Amino acid sequence: xxxxxVLILAIVAQAIGNVYLTRAMKAITASSDGGGWTSIVAxxxxxxxxxxxxALLMVFxxxxxxxxxxxxxxxxxxxxxxxxxxxxxxGHYFLNESVSPARWVGAIVIxxxxxxVSRSGVSGQEKAEMxxxxx
Amino acid sequence: xxxxxxxAIVVLASxxxxxFITRGMKQVGEISTxxxxxxxxxxxxxxxxxxxxxxxxxxxxxFxxxxxxxxxxxxxxxxxxxxxxxxxTTAxxxxxxxxxxxxxxxAGTLLVCLGVALISLPE
Numbered sequence: 038x039x040x041x042x043v044l045i046l047a048i049v050a051q052a053i054g055n056v057y058l059t060r061a062m063k064a065i066t067a068s069s070d071g072g073g074w075t076s077i078v079a080x081x082x083x084x085x086x087x088x089x090x091x092a093l094l095m096v097f098x099x100x101x102x103x104x105x106x107x108x109x110x111x112x113x114x115x116x117x118x119x120x121x122x123x124x125x126x127x128g129h130y131f132l133n134e135s136v137s138p139a140r141w142v143g144a145i146v147i148x149x150x151x152x153x154v155s156r157s158g159v160s161g162q163e164k165a166e167m168x169x170x171x172x
Numbered sequence: 173x174x175x176x177x178x179x180a181i182v183v184l185a186s187x188x189x190x191x192f193i194t195r196g197m198k199q200v201g202e203i204s205t206x207x208x209x210x211x212x213x214x215x216x217x218x219x220x221x222x223x224x225x226x227x228x229x230x231x232x233x234x235f236x237x238x239x240x241x242x243x244x245x246x247x248x249x250x251x252x253x254x255x256x257x258x259x260x261t262t263a264x265x266x267x268x269x270x271x272x273x274x275x276x277x278x279a280g281t282l283l284v285c286l287g288v289a290l291i292s293l294p295e
């Protein structure tokens with residue numbers, strides 16, 4: 038239960054953090070008046086929205102690391118794979134990105150693929166323990 | 173084209189960073205103490221480790237490339253595309269570390285490739 042709450046908070050923080058990063062970077066380059074990449078870097082450092090995004094990604098990293106201190110990577114990694122779909126949804130909902138049906142299906146297929154890759158190192162016995170143990 | 177190049181940097185630099193940091197942390201040794209003075213001493217050893225520093229540099233490079241590509245590309249494309257790191261690590265395990273790749277992992281890796289192909293389709 039604790040693991041579920043921590044990991045859900047983690048992927049929500051990651052998706053919202055990425056929304057802020059995208060918003061900040063698009064705004065910075067849109068308003069850049071031909072000053073080259075040094076002016077983009079200067080604007081980036083001064084952008085509160087960018088720092089908010091970075092802070093949320095640090096929250097994600099802290100929660101993810103915390104979960105790894107008591108749960109196995111082969112459980113945590115597939116459990117957070119849904120983050121791929123959540124990020125696509127966040128891009129669509131908060132940034133008005135047009136997401137084609139192929140892109141939705143692609144994100145779901147990637148999630149399945151990541152679940153399979155990260156579960157492939159787990160032996161049969163561990164799988165049984167995980168299914169039984171309601172962490 | 174520029175987008176593909178940037179995503180390649182994001183993926184390759186973060187995979188390299190993982191390898192370097194793992195190597196550095198294994199050299200430093202298992203952290204089993206909770207005493208503050210001991211932890212501070214370990215932290216000093218970590219930041220003086222050249223593998224760890226190379227890992228940190230790779231991770232930073234990956235993050236800056238991620239920021240750069242987000243300035244022109246869609247988040248709903250870029251983020252799923254970063255899942256290619258699973259393909260890179262599987263290829264690295266097979267061809268560099270000569271590990272045996274299970275069928276489940278191979279199937280999962282192929283699904284990730286298929287998913288990335290789907291998100292890359294033009295509208």
